[in-house]
Amino acid sequence: xxxxxxxxxxxxxxxxxxxxxxxxxxxxxxxxxxxxxxxxxxxxxxxxxxxxxxxxxxxxxxxxxxxxxxxxxxxxxxxxxxxxxxxxxxxxxxxxxxxxxxxxxxxxxxxxxxxxxxxxxxxxxxxxxxxxxxxxxxxxxxxxxxxxxxxxxxxxxxxxxxxxxxxxxxxxxxxxxxxxxxxxxxxxxxxxxxxxxxxxxxxxxxxxxxxxxxxxxxxxxxxxxxxxxxxxxxxxxxxxxxxxxxxxxxxxxxxxxxxxxxxxxxxxxxxxxxxxxxxxxxxxxxxxxx
Numbered sequence: 001x002x003x004x005x006x007x008x009x010x011x012x013x014x015x016x017x018x019x020x021x022x023x024x025x026x027x028x029x030x031x032x033x034x035x036x037x038x039x040x041x042x043x044x045x046x047x048x049x050x051x052x053x054x055x056x057x058x059x060x061x062x063x064x065x066x067x068x069x070x071x072x073x074x075x076x077x078x079x080x081x082x083x084x085x086x087x088x089x090x091x092x093x094x095x096x097x098x099x100x101x102x103x104x105x106x107x108x109x110x111x112x113x114x115x116x117x118x119x120x121x122x123x124x125x126x127x128x129x130x131x132x133x134x135x136x137x138x139x140x141x142x143x144x145x146x147x148x149x150x151x152x153x154x155x156x157x158x159x160x161x162x163x164x165x166x167x168x169x170x171x172x173x174x175x176x177x178x179x180x181x182x183x184x185x186x187x188x189x190x191x192x193x194x195x196x197x198x199x200x201x202x203x204x205x206x207x208x209x210x211x212x213x214x215x216x217x218x219x220x221x222x223x224x225x226x227x228x229x230x231x232x233x234x235x236x237x238x239x240x241x242x243x244x245x246x247x248x249x250x251x252x253x254x255x256x257x258x259x260x261x262x263x264x265x266x267x268x269x270x271x272x273x274x275x276x277x278x279x280x281x282x283x284x285x286x287x288x289x290x
Contacts, residue, residue: 033253036048036071037070037071037072037075037252038070038072039070039071040069045068045069045070045071048071049068049071052074052147053148055147055148056146056147056148057146057148058148059148060077062080062083063077063078063080064077064078064079064080064081065077072252075151075252075253076151076152076218076251076252077150077151078152079150079152084098084150084245084278084279084280085280086244086245087280087281087282089282090157090286091285091286091288092268092282092283092284092286093156093157093259093261093282093283093284093285093286094154094156094157094244094245094279094280094281094282094283095143095156095277095278095280095281095282095283096143096153096154096155096156096206096248096259096279097143097145097150097153097154097279098145098149098150098276098277098278098279099144099145099149099276100143100144100146100274100275100276100277101141101142101143101144101271101272101273101275101276101277102115102142102143102144102179102256102273103115103116103140103142103273104139104140104141104142104267104272104273105139105140105267106137106138106139106140107122107135107136107137107138107139107140107260108137109136109137110122110123110132110136112125112140112258114179114183114184114185114186115176115179118179118180118183118184120183120184120186120187122135122136122260124184124187125186125187125191125193125207125258126165126167126193126207127165127233128233129193129235131165131193131195131203131205131260134203134205134260134262135205135260135261135262135263136263137263138260138261138263139260139261139262139263139265139267139284140258140259140260140261141258141259141267141271141283141284142256142257142258142259143256143257143258143259143277144174144175144255144256145251145255145256145257147253151250151251151252151253152249153206153208153247153248153249153250153251153257153279154245154246154247154279154280155242155243155244155245155246155247155248156196156204156206156244156259156283156284157196157198157199157204157244158198158199158242158243158244159196159197159198159204159241159242160239160240160241160242161195161196161221161238161239161240161241161248162195162196162197162237162238162239163195163235163236163237163238164192164193164194164195164219164222164226164235164236164238165192165193165195165233165234165235165236166191166192166226166233166234166235166236167190167191167192167193168190168228168232169187169188169189169190169191169210170188170189170190171190172185172188172189172211173211174186174189174209174211174255186207186209186256186258189209189210190209190210190217190228191207191208191209191210191217192207192208192217192219192226193205193206194206194208194219196242198286200286202261202262202264202265202286203262204259204260204261204262205259205260206248206257206258206259206260207257207260208249208251208255208256208257209255209256209257210251210255211253211255211256216228216251216252216253217249217251217252217255218249218250218251218252219249220249221238221240221242221248221249222236222238222240223238245279245280259283259284261284265284265285265286265287266284266285267283267284267285268282268284268285270282271283271284
């Protein structure tokens with residue numbers, strides 16, 4: 001048995017996986033990993049990247065650079081130009097990131113699914129935010145980024161980011177094992193709700209959700225960093241224009257982005273739970289694309 005297959009076998013032991021990733025001092029472990037991953041000493045950096053690649057399916061051939069200063073630098077790597085073709089059709093909303101598609105479909109009134117049998121509401125996810133009314137009976141797609149994936153996320157369409165709501169929270173793992181055991185998990189973790197107005201006036205939202213280990217959500221278009229650790233819910237106004245496919249920010253580890261769209265949008269035909277999707281591929285059709 002190879003080291004990789006042994007690791008995979010352990011990872012699929014649900015009870016052990018859940019205990020190792022959620023029954024630890026999550027915030028302390030996350031702070032430690034944030035420090036450790038930035039160490040640039042080659043005797044620490046190189047084994048760390050090697051071990052990480054044993055655990056994860058990492059494709060560094062498509063990375064913009066071939067040398068990384070640290071494990072963190074490797075996590076947040078940029079891609080070579082053209083590595084992710086962007087669907088040009090203006091009637092299409094594209095995936096903002098590489099991901100595995102989780103629960104998706106219609107928002108029934110204000111209810112979404114974490115997984116089958118585990119509902120949560122827009123109120124739980126967004127807090128006291130007037131965004132909620134935009135997505136009654138709308139559509140949603142849950143995009144899960146694994147630890148080895150490309151961690152940057154991009155604009156799904158041309159539009160203007162009008163505000164970001166920061167919601168303080170925990171750092172539970174958001175893998176399928178945890179999703180089956182912890183109700184309203186996305187609504188417990190630290191997250192940011194990015195309100196984006198498209199050229200036709202429709203409002204969409206991207207909700208990056210942080211997770212255990214590093215956990216950081218970076219949004220360089222904001223004038224100030226997210227107020228992490230403030231333990232308060234805050235609205236951060238901004239006016240940042242993006243073209244479809246333009247970089248918006250990044251995770252400092254694998255996590256989740258929930259895409260919300262109003263009633264009238266429809267899922268692209270290839271969208272289904274469990275499918276892998278690349279940034280720039282078709283995700284949703286705008287209302288006039290039926």
